[in-house]
Amino acid sequence: MSLGLGAPTASALPVRPGWAVVVVDQGSRSVLLLQSAEELMAYRGPGRLPVVWSWSADRAADLADLTPAHSWSMPDEAKSRVRGGRRYLLTTASGGLVAVVDTATGGTYWAADTGGANPHSVELLPDGNVAVAASAGGWVRLYAASRGPRSAVHAVYPLKGAHGVQWDGRTRLLWAVGDDELTALRVGGTPAAPVLTAARSIPLPEPGGHDLAPVLAAPGRFWVSTAGHLWQFDPAGGRFTRVRFADEAAERDIKSVGDEPGTGRLLTAAPDHAGACSWCTSVLALHGPDGARTLRGTQLYKARWWASWSG
Numbered sequence: 001m002s003l004g005l006g007a008p009t010a011s012a013l014p015v016r017p018g019w020a021v022v023v024v025d026q027g028s029r030s031v032l033l034l035q036s037a038e039e040l041m042a043y044r045g046p047g048r049l050p051v052v053w054s055w056s057a058d059r060a061a062d063l064a065d066l067t068p069a070h071s072w073s074m075p076d077e078a079k080s081r082v083r084g085g086r087r088y089l090l091t092t093a094s095g096g097l098v099a100v101v102d103t104a105t106g107g108t109y110w111a112a113d114t115g116g117a118n119p120h121s122v123e124l125l126p127d128g129n130v131a132v133a134a135s136a137g138g139w140v141r142l143y144a145a146s147r148g149p150r151s152a153v154h155a156v157y158p159l160k161g162a163h164g165v166q167w168d169g170r171t172r173l174l175w176a177v178g179d180d181e182l183t184a185l186r187v188g189g190t191p192a193a194p195v196l197t198a199a200r201s202i203p204l205p206e207p208g209g210h211d212l213a214p215v216l217a218a219p220g221r222f223w224v225s226t227a228g229h230l231w232q233f234d235p236a237g238g239r240f241t242r243v244r245f246a247d248e249a250a251e252r253d254i255k256s257v258g259d260e261p262g263t264g265r266l267l268t269a270a271p272d273h274a275g276a277c278s279w280c281t282s283v284l285a286l287h288g289p290d291g292a293r294t295l296r297g298t299q300l301y302k303a304r305w306w307a308s309w310s311g
Contacts, residue, residue, distance in 0.1 A: 019260050020052060020306040021267065022078045024091070026280060027299035030056040031078045031091055033306055037260065037267075040284070041291055049295055055089060055106065057097055062108050065150075071097035071113045076301045081124040090130075092119040098132050100124055100145065110145035112152060121164045121212070123174070127191040133162035133176055140165055140176045140183075146191045155196040157185055164212030170220055171235075173199055177209040177224055182233065205231060205240045211256050216307070217264045225254035230268070245287060255279070256302035264288065269303040 021034045033053040034040055043050050057068035057075075073095030081088050088109060089101040098119050099111040110130055117137030124130055128146035133139075138160050144153040161179030168175060174185040174196070182202045189195035208227025215221040215232060222233045223243075229251045230243040245251050256269045266287040271279050280299040285292050 019262075021284065021303055022080065022089075022306045023269075023284070023295075023298070023303045024075045024078045024301045025298045026074050026076075026277065026301055027297065028056070029058055029072060029075060030054050031075065031089060037265070037286065040293055041286070043293055043295070049298070053103075055091075055101060055103075057093070057099060060099075060101075060106070060108060063097075063099065063111055066097060066111060066113045068097060071095045074301075077119075077121050078302060079122065079304060080306050083124055083126065083128070088124060090122045090124055092122050092132065094118050094120075098122055098130070100130055108149060110143070110149050110151065112143065112150070114141075120162070123165045123167045125167055125174070125187070126169065129191055129194055131165045131167070131174055131176075133159070133165040133178075135161050135163050138162060138178075140174070140185065140196065142174070142187065142194045142196055144192055144194055153193065155189065155194045157183075157196040157198065159183060161209065163210045164224075166212045166214060166222065168214075168220070175212060175222065177204070177212040179209055180204055180207055182209065182212070182222075182224060184235070202233075202238055205229075205242075211254060211302075213256070213258045213304075216259050216261050223257045223259075225257055228252055230254055230257060246290065250285060250287075255281075256304055258304050258307075260305050261307050267303055267305060269300055275299055 023032050032051050035050040057063050057072035072093045075093040077092040079090040087103045092098045096114045100109040117134035119132050119134040121133045130143045130145040132141050140157045141154040144151050159178040164177040166175045176183050184199040185196045186199045206226045211225040213223045224231045224233050231240045254268050254270045268285045272281040272283050282298045283294050284303050
């Protein structure tokens with residue numbers, strides 16, 4: 001089956017805002033941008049996937065120095081961020097690679113190889129610096145990426161099982177989720193020499209923190225997934241509220257979650273235990289209205305709305 005990897009290159013990527021879906025496919029070692037949810041729901045397979053654009057470190061000549069054959073193994077994150085009028089793909093891989101890619105040119109704004117730290121999420125801050133959460137490393141780092149495309153200068157905050165990281169432009173806090181806690185970090189110092197300090201830390205309602213994403217329909221709140229359930233967190237009240245699905249099994253082990261701008265429809269990805277790896281899926285789940293699509297031949301880890309959210 002063709003995965004559509006012959007789709008338009010970065011230079012042909014549509015620049016209009018649209019709620020397409022971006023997925024990380026470990027099978028093809030690629031980030032795939034799929035058509036809008038409506039078009040995706042009409043996909044019946046098992047033919048060519050509805051791929052609009054794709055990117056892989058394996059095909060990025062400017063990343064050759066970071067040995068993507070090794071560092072790009074098991075890609076596990078993809079986000080859309082807009083800074084200075086430009087849209088960037090933010091991506092990580094369990095093999096160690098972290099990259100921020102200009103989607104208009106396909107060129108890399110900044111990248112690093114974190115070795116065996118198992119980076120799981122990344123965030124682009126307004127000053128151009130890049131935050132990374134790494135589960136095996138047990139840390140959140142804030143890289144001074146504004147200094148250059150391979151800047152290794154960073155601040156670090158230890159966080160057991162760090163899996164998700166998210167900038168909140170309203171409070172100017174960097175939030176991170178680990179195995180057992182949700183932590184808000186204050187960014188100090190200068191862009192060239194950043195400093196991270198804890199502003200507050202809140203215990204999770206249950207272990208196994210994984211994904212952290214903004215609730216676009218309720219600015220200031222966050223989606224937080226744990227091993228057993230999905231939650232919405234309100235920093236103002238310091239409260240977690242459980243999000244319930246019709247099928248409780250769909251609440252378990254969610255790797256990524258997010259609400260579609262305008263509609264509030266949720267998109268989640270969780271292992272389907274039917275493929276080549278126990279942590280992957282070929283199914284994208286939509287909630288409110290509910291629906292699912294099986295993208296045969298894929299080994300997906302995360303799926304997110306390709307929204308031009310700038311934090």
